[in-house]
Amino acid sequence: MLLLFLAFVGSLAVLLVSARLFTRAAERIGLALGLSSFMVGVIIVGVGTSLPELITGLFSVSQGVSQIVSGNVLGANVSNLLLILGVSTVFSILRPVYLGEAYIAIDLHFLVGSAFVLGVVMFDGVVGRVEGLFLLAAYGVYVAYLLKEGSSGQSGGTRPPVAPRDLLVVAMSAVGIYFGAEWTVGSLQGLAGGLGVPTAIVAVTVLALGTTLPELVVSIT
Known part of the structure; x- marks a missing residue:
């Protein structure tokens, strides 16, 4: 059991x-290619921080253990909403966590709406391809809103050149993400079997x- x-x-x-290295290198490449820092944050960093859940989910579906996808999505979001916010607030004794007017x-509202949509598509216990496309479309609306709001006031500035090292890091970390996700799914199935509980x-x-541990550490910091 310990080995598992x-x-x-x-x-x-x-x-x-690997996901952290990939995101940082892709962020620098995006800035070098002329993307605004806001667009880099929304597109590259936003998606990059979800790469572990995304790639693990793809491997889970391909290996016929799609329960891992729903379990990780629900568990990670509950952890983000309750554990991370709660722990961060407790550690911030002298400084409460403030929400800006735009957030409120x-x-x-996007968060509440997305939770409602998720509940609707998962209510029957199955998420089909059409429902998946609908979820992607809803996410696209949110990203479009973020890009529209963040595009104002973005200045050009001097662009750094694309560093060959960053290209190498992206390639190597992508390999690490691939094998890390495959090993994670396999070891998770073995751990579940060893514990005698459902995956x-x-x-x-x-x-x-x-x-969600990286988000927890960043939030506490």
């Missing part, structure tokens, strides 16, 4: 570190907590 757990921790570490007026239970707890 260590294998899961090691594969998850490879996945998270727009983003909070979905391990995904909604251990995997979800593991993939």
Whole structure:
């Protein structure tokens, strides 16, 4: 059992570190190609921080253990909403967490709306391809709003050249993400079998907590 757990921790570490390196290098490449810092944050960093969940989900579906997808999505979001915000607020004794007016007026409504949409598509226990396309379309609306709001006031400035090192890091970290996700799914199935519990239970707890640890550390910092 200890070996199974260590294998899961090691594969998850490879996945998270590779995703972090990929995101940082892609961010520098995006700036070098002329993207505004806001667009880089919304597109590259926003998607890059979700790469562990995304690639793990793709491997889970391809290997016929789609319960990992739903378990990780639900568990990671609950962890982000309750655990990370709660722990960050407790650690911030002298400085409460403030929300800007834009967060309250727009983003909070998007969050509530996305939770409602997710509940609707998952209510029957199956998420089909059409429902998946609808979820992607809804996310596209949110990204379009962010880009529209953030495009005002963006200045050009001097662009750094694309560093060959960043291209190499992107390529190598992409390989790390691929194998890290594959190993994570495999070790997760082994861990669930060793514990004698459904894979979905391990995904909604251990995997979800593991993939949100970087956000927890950043928020506390």
